[in-house]
Amino acid sequence: MIATALLVAGKDLRIEARSRVLLWQVLPFGVVALVLAGIALGPARAGHSDAAPGLFYLVTLFVTLLGVNRSTQIEGASGTRSSVATLGLDPAGVFLGKALALAVELWAIGAVLLAGSVLLLHAALAGTLQALPSVAVTLGALAAAGSLYGALCGGAGTATLLPAISFPGFVPLLIAGERAYHSALAGGALWQWWLISLVALAAYVGLGVLLYGVLEESW
Amino acid sequence: MPVVTLEGAVVSAAGYPLLAGVDLVVEPETLTVVTGPNGAGKTSLLRLLGGLVGLSGGRAEVCGIDLAAGNRRALRRRVGWLGHEGSFYDDLSVRENLVFAARALERPLSAIDPALERVGLAGRSETSARLLSAGQRRRLGLAWLLVRRAELWLLDEPYASLDDEGRDFLDRLLADVVGAGATVVLSAHDPLRSSTLAPRTLAMAGGRVVGDVPGGRP
Structure with missing residues (x-):
């Protein structure tokens, strides 16, 4: 399972390195969304800082949806799907690999968006650095949940359902992540929100390992 | 022992029968060409043999694996699939x-x-x-x-998009892989006209095998 996960993750990341879809399409979208959010808030510096965690995670949600769609699209062509299916890869390993690759991509984009939060939304640098581990865990949970929902919506003609179907699953993660980042900026305790993100990460990884094969078969 | 044994095999999707009771035996180290018009069931037959679709009725055993028992994943590692869309x-x-x-x-x-x-x-x-x-x-x-x-090669319209040189190359390759012990089932709109191969040719229509011409010498 681990060998399959590493193989699939390496393949997805290599495809991203070649195609640069996330670099040239998704990342600019995220930065523009962050800039627009800052403009919409107006010039009040204090208000920006207070809203930064929520805006960061709102933009991260959009970026995650695009990333999940891209990750699903890679396997989407009918001939590719059939050929790869005949490789007989362990579905749990495929899920872990796709989630890992998506997590790596989200971590990279998240780092840029966090820098944007500091520069454009005036979030405190020290608090943002303190929030880094919780952001990493939350983005990991989003990647696991997104890979599962991506498989759920992987059939032809159902990709546009992803935002609606994944929304209930993403909301607790976004709230926990936002609260953790907010607490870090305010100098408060983080662990309660960390715990939610960690439990969600474990739950989505467990669900994905169990269910990915079933969802894959339904494509 | 045959590589493929189908008895009244039925495959359906959304209630529509893609294969409507196919009887077929394919011996090892043979080349079989499945012909027929669009919608005849050629691709569905290949997908069934590759474990890519489930068996809805009848009996199917491929590479010694009973598809009715549902172990399609085990079969997939033993077949090779080449679709016409790219793979x-x-x-x-x-x-x-x-x-x-x-x-x-x-x-x-x-x-x-x-x-x-x-x-x-x-x-x-x-x-x-x-x-x-x-x-x-x-x-x-x-x-x-x-x-x-792969033990069983499943090629969906492999001659499409090939020029004469490409067709000759594919003929030679298929002759070699069959000679090396693999079994090949491929689909084509029309019977092969090859100087190298003389495959068994099945004709399909309406999800059934309606003709079976044994292979011989080229």
Whole structure:
């Protein structure tokens, strides 16, 4: 399972390195969304800082949806799907690999968006650095949940359902992540929100390992 | 022991029968061509043999695996599939696609260069699959199968998009892989006109086998 996960993750990341879809399409979208959010808030510096965690995670949600769609699209062509299916890869390993690759991509984009939060939304640098581990865990949970929902919506003609179907699953993660980042900026305790993100990460990884094969078969 | 045994095999999708009771026996180390018009059930038959669709009724045993028992995943590792749409990741290079397939099936990477030589893509191994012509994509798909060393080759309209040289190349390759012990089932709109091969030819219509011409000498 681990060998399959590493193989699939390496393949997805290599495809991203070649195609640069996330670099040239998704990342600019995220930065523009962050800039627009800052403009919409107006010039009040204090208000920006207070809203930064929520805006960061709102933009991260959009970026995650695009990333999940891209990750699903890679396997989407009918001939590719059939050929790869005949490789007989362990579905749990495929899920872990796709989630890992998506997590790596989200971590990279998240780092840029966090820098944007500091520069454009005036979030405190020290608090943002303190929030880094919780952001990493939350983005990991989003990647696991997104890979599962991506498989759920992987059939032809159902990709546009992803935002609606994944929304209930993403909301607790976004709230926990936002609260953790907010607490870090305010100098408060983080662990309660960390715990939610960690439990969600474990739950989505467990669900994905169990269910990915079933969802894959339904494509 | 036959590689394929189908008895009244039915495959349906959304209540519509794609295969409506197919009886078929395919012996090992043979080449079988499935012909018929669009919608006759050729691709559905190949997909059933590859474990890519479930059996809705009847009996099916492929490579010794009973498909009615539902163990399609075990079968898939033993077959090679070449679809007419292309069978690989467009953003990876020719070599990277083959490395992925070899690693997934725990085949030696040393099989890649001979396979590329064999299909005439040795000089394009670092080219992105997206940049290959239709004929070259078909050759990459064949290299993928050579690296896999599948027991049962399932080729969906492999002659489409090939020029005369490509058709001759494919004829020679199929003769070699059958000679080396593999079994090949391929689909085509019309019976093959080959100077190298004399395959068994099945005619399909309406999800059934309606004609069966045994193979012979070319």
